[in-house]
Amino acid sequence: MFRKRVHKVINDKGEDAANAVQRIFSEEAQRLAKSGDNYIASRAADLRELGIRLFHIIRSPEETHSSSIQKYIILADELFVSWILNARDLNVNGFVVGEGTRLSHAAILARSAGIPVVRIVKHDQEKVL
Numbered sequence: 001m002f003r004k005r006v007h008k009v010i011n012d013k014g015e016d017a018a019n020a021v022q023r024i025f026s027e028e029a030q031r032l033a034k035s036g037d038n039y040i041a042s043r044a045a046d047l048r049e050l051g052i053r054l055f056h057i058i059r060s061p062e063e064t065h066s067s068s069i070q071k072y073i074i075l076a077d078e079l080f081v082s083w084i085l086n087a088r089d090l091n092v093n094g095f096v097v098g099e100g101t102r103l104s105h106a107a108i109l110a111r112s113a114g115i116p117v118v119r120i121v122k123h124d125q126e127k128v129l
Helices: 002-013 017-033 038-042 044-059 081-086 105-113 122-128
Strands: 072-076 092-097 117-119
Touching: 002 017, 017 038, 017 044, 038 044, 044 081, 044 105, 081 092, 081 105, 105 117
Parallel strands: 072 092, 092 117
Antiparallel strands: none
16 A cells, blocks of 8 residues: 555655655554544554655665764654664663653553653753753
């Protein structure tokens, strides 16, 4: 289904593959987020993440991550599974996010990995920065 939709965007709108993939995954994520079911809505972040990851893979397949001695806390709108999976390699010690639930795959994985995640509602984020 996704492949057909991506091909259609490429052929009909003339978008490149990376942008077409990200667009389709983002549209589907928006549809899930509006489902009214908390469990289904929490899967929207998984689709957005997959779209972003595929975008970057298509754009720069040879991208590598460098590690350093510094430790990091990541501030982001939402938490993605790949960030949790790569947190140790990237010296990330925790995350501060603006949205998401304890039921998201990323949050569950972070808890099991012992990586702290703090959710701060949008209007309080300015106080952190």
